[in-house]
Amino acid sequence: MSTQAQNKDQGCHAPDRPATCDVCEVRGRSICADLGPREFAHVEKTMARRHVSRNKSLMIEGEPNESLYVVVAGSFRLSKMLEDGRRQVTGFLFKGDFAGVRSTDASAYSAEALEDSLVCFFPHRYLEEIAADAPGVKDRLIARGQTEYHKAQDHIVLLGKKTAEERVISFIDLIGRQIGADDKDGNRVVPLPMPRQDIADYLGLRLETLSRTLTALREDGRITDVSRHSVTIPADCVSA
Amino acid sequence: MKDDWRKYLGLRAPRYTSYPSALHFDAQVTDEDYASRLGEVSLYEPLSLYFHIPFCKRLCWYCGCNMRVENDYARAVRYVDALRREVDLVGKKLNGAGRPRSIHFGGGTPNFLKVDEIGRILEAVELSLGLTDSTRLAIELDPRLIRDNDIARLVALGFNRISLGVQDFDPEVQAAINRVQSFDLVEAAVGEMRRYGVDDLSFDLLYGLPKQTVASFAATLAKTIALSPDRVAIFGYAHLPAQLPRQRLIDDALLPPEALRADLSILGDEMLVAAGYVRVGFDHYAKPDNPLARAAIEGRLRRNFQGFTDDPAETTIGFGASSISFVGEIYAQNAKTLADYYSRIDQRRLATERGLLLSPRERVVAATIRDLLCRGRADIRPLLRALAPTEANRICANLDRFEEDGVICWEGDSVALAPGARTLARAVAMALDPYEAAIGRKAAPRLAHAV
Numbered sequence: 001m002s003t004q005a006q007n008k009d010q011g012c013h014a015p016d017r018p019a020t021c022d023v024c025e026v027r028g029r030s031i032c033a034d035l036g037p038r039e040f041a042h043v044e045k046t047m048a049r050r051h052v053s054r055n056k057s058l059m060i061e062g063e064p065n066e067s068l069y070v071v072v073a074g075s076f077r078l079s080k081m082l083e084d085g086r087r088q089v090t091g092f093l094f095k096g097d098f099a100g101v102r103s104t105d106a107s108a109y110s111a112e113a114l115e116d117s118l119v120c121f122f123p124h125r126y127l128e129e130i131a132a133d134a135p136g137v138k139d140r141l142i143a144r145g146q147t148e149y150h151k152a153q154d155h156i157v158l159l160g161k162k163t164a165e166e167r168v169i170s171f172i173d174l175i176g177r178q179i180g181a182d183d184k185d186g187n188r189v190v191p192l193p194m195p196r197q198d199i200a201d202y203l204g205l206r207l208e209t210l211s212r213t214l215t216a217l218r219e220d221g222r223i224t225d226v227s228r229h230s231v232t233i234p235a236d237c238v239s240a
Numbered sequence: 241m242k243d244d245w246r247k248y249l250g251l252r253a254p255r256y257t258s259y260p261s262a263l264h265f266d267a268q269v270t271d272e273d274y275a276s277r278l279g280e281v282s283l284y285e286p287l288s289l290y291f292h293i294p295f296c297k298r299l300c301w302y303c304g305c306n307m308r309v310e311n312d313y314a315r316a317v318r319y320v321d322a323l324r325r326e327v328d329l330v331g332k333k334l335n336g337a338g339r340p341r342s343i344h345f346g347g348g349t350p351n352f353l354k355v356d357e358i359g360r361i362l363e364a365v366e367l368s369l370g371l372t373d374s375t376r377l378a379i380e381l382d383p384r385l386i387r388d389n390d391i392a393r394l395v396a397l398g399f400n401r402i403s404l405g406v407q408d409f410d411p412e413v414q415a416a417i418n419r420v421q422s423f424d425l426v427e428a429a430v431g432e433m434r435r436y437g438v439d440d441l442s443f444d445l446l447y448g449l450p451k452q453t454v455a456s457f458a459a460t461l462a463k464t465i466a467l468s469p470d471r472v473a474i475f476g477y478a479h480l481p482a483q484l485p486r487q488r489l490i491d492d493a494l495l496p497p498e499a500l501r502a503d504l505s506i507l508g509d510e511m512l513v514a515a516g517y518v519r520v521g522f523d524h525y526a527k528p529d530n531p532l533a534r535a536a537i538e539g540r541l542r543r544n545f546q547g548f549t550d551d552p553a554e555t556t557i558g559f560g561a562s563s564i565s566f567v568g569e570i571y572a573q574n575a576k577t578l579a580d581y582y583s584r585i586d587q588r589r590l591a592t593e594r595g596l597l598l599s600p601r602e603r604v605v606a607a608t609i610r611d612l613l614c615r616g617r618a619d620i621r622p623l624l625r626a627l628a629p630t631e632a633n634r635i636c637a638n639l640d641r642f643e644e645d646g647v648i649c650w651e652g653d654s655v656a657l658a659p660g661a662r663t664l665a666r667a668v669a670m671a672l673d674p675y676e677a678a679i680g681r682k683a684a685p686r687l688a689h690a691v
Binding site: 046080082083084086088090152155156157158159160161162163164199201203204205206207209 | 281284286329331335337339341342366367368369370371372373374398400551552553
């Protein structure tokens with residue numbers, strides 16, 4: 001799709017303009033689906049794609065951000081520094097999710113790639129310029145995807161759950177729904193691209209409690225095939 | 241100490257671990273107020289949790305804490321069950337909001353509890369409030385009650401800050417306060433903590449105790465320095481026999497006179513600074529690489545109910561009898577007696593008995609006093625603007641007197657403590673406090689000595 005450009009800031013590759021958005025995997029699912037052909041032509045002109053290598057930052061807390069990002073492939077960890085200098089994982093972005101919904105002088109959180117990832121980005125400046133021709137284009141761009149605000153909502157729901165098992169199983173279920181679990185004979189294989197420590201931090205659990213809970217859930221048969229990067233929810237445990 | 245400063249020595253001043261102090265709390269703040277403030281805590285707000293364990297094996301005659309001597313361990317288990325229920329109640333009000341970043345176990349004697357019970361409290365915190373491996377866990381230990389394997393198990397639970405109640409190493413002083421613990425015992429406890437990797441170990445010392453002399457306290461300080469704790473707090477003993485009947489067991493005639501108190505305080509300061517400790521606030525010392533020293537050097541020092549701290553959390557949630565919470569501009573203090581505490585918790589109510597809603601004016605005074613105590617200087621413009629002219633004039637007159645005596649100097653609109661006047665910080669704070677009696681008169685003896 002692109003010629004690899006020189007490494008730029010934060011380890012992101014320089015933007016490439018996609019030859020065409022027709023090849024976009026997530027277009028029909030969430031991102032640009034609601035745009036008319038004329039609007040779409042505008043948007044296509046202003047957006048570009050960027051590779052973000054694993055562990056590199058897409059956005060850095062406290063630094064300016066001027067673009068709206070949509071994850072096309074891969075996944076990101078959202079985090080923020082608390083006043084004591086320690087990091088809090090606040091959510092995860094997957095294919096079809098948005099970050100940087102408003103332009104800002106100081107981003108409220110950081111977004112780091114959990115794996116080699118691909119994002120499209122739309123400078124807010126251009127989105128505003130085309131707003132005259134295409135009213136509400138930004139709102140409609142993100143109408144189907146999840147943003148950082150949705151992630152905060154998910155987080156408070158999970159943190160409000162009162163047992164470790166509930167928190168962990170709800171988390172797996174949530175990730176399964178957001179990332180799109182693979183269906184194998186009715187069993188759902190849920191990828192977990194984030195390290196266990198990130199999951200523990202996100203759920204407000206100690207690492208040891210997370211491990212113990214995963215073991216207990218497996219022994220109960222509520223999950224199977226627990227590996228470093230995925231777990232499987234068996235067909236008879238798949239919830240609505 | 242300059243001679244001009246000696247007249248401030250008899251002064252009694254609040255400790256200012258909160259402003260206003262708990263003496264100003266009343267029944268206007270209820271459990272419903274506390275609950276509604278908990279409901280307004282935001283998602284990622286850092287929380288500092290405090291657990292009060294009010295049991296001790298023996299009575300130390302100097303103690304001013306809310307505690308009771310207990311011999312029946314079943315009563316402690318009952319208390320832990322109540323704490324777990326209280327954690328659950330608070331968790332329901334927070335509903336997922338707030339992130340516990342530090343947890344402090346104080347007392348009384350937290351290690352009156354066996355490690356299993358401490359683990360059960362942490363388990364409740366993890367499920368109701370959230371607990372991660374980066375949450376800082378601190379505990380106060382009585383070296384006489386440390387059981388086999390306690391240190392290893394506390395470290396395994398994640399405790400990385402331990403403070404030992406040392407008070408004084410001199411056997412005669414220890415006998416006079418009914419807290420006899422040998423140097424060997426403390427040395428063994430320190431050795432065990434170091435073996436298990438505890439790298440933030442603190443000693444609490446007291447000056448102003450009966451039978452203390454310059455020579456005996458110098459020996460205590462030398463032994464302290466030899467054991468090389470990461471922090472040392474040197475508190476002045478507050479002798480208030482009228483309020484605390486147990487202190488009547490201490491013979492007044494054995495107490496050091498005011499001039500000696502001051503000498504002991506100065507001695508502690510000189511010896512610890514000479515040994516390489518950094519001054520933190522007016523009564524704490526820390527090795528230069530300790531987080532508390534770094535907070536002091538970088539101007540991030542704060543003051544909470546445990547004293548000076550590097551914990552940046554504004555919101556404090558206290559659990560257990562008599563513990564105090566500060567949430568959304570209110571102080572809420574739990575019922576003090578175990579009977580009242582249990583009766584609230586058993587009714588599935590928060591145990592708030594008293595408290596105070598900070599007024600905008602009190603907020604300004606609190607910030608001014610905090611700056612003075614934590615940074616050694618405070619801009620007093622906001623304070624003077626917030627007060628009525630007569631009060632502002634009185635405060636200026638108080639400060640003039642401190643300036644004449646060289647205790648403070650002006651840096652623009654800021655009051656700064658003069659070099660060496662750190663031990664008088666509380667006296668100067670009192671001069672800024674519109675609730676306290678005018679300087680020059682002795683305030684009511686319900687307050688501790690300022691030095």
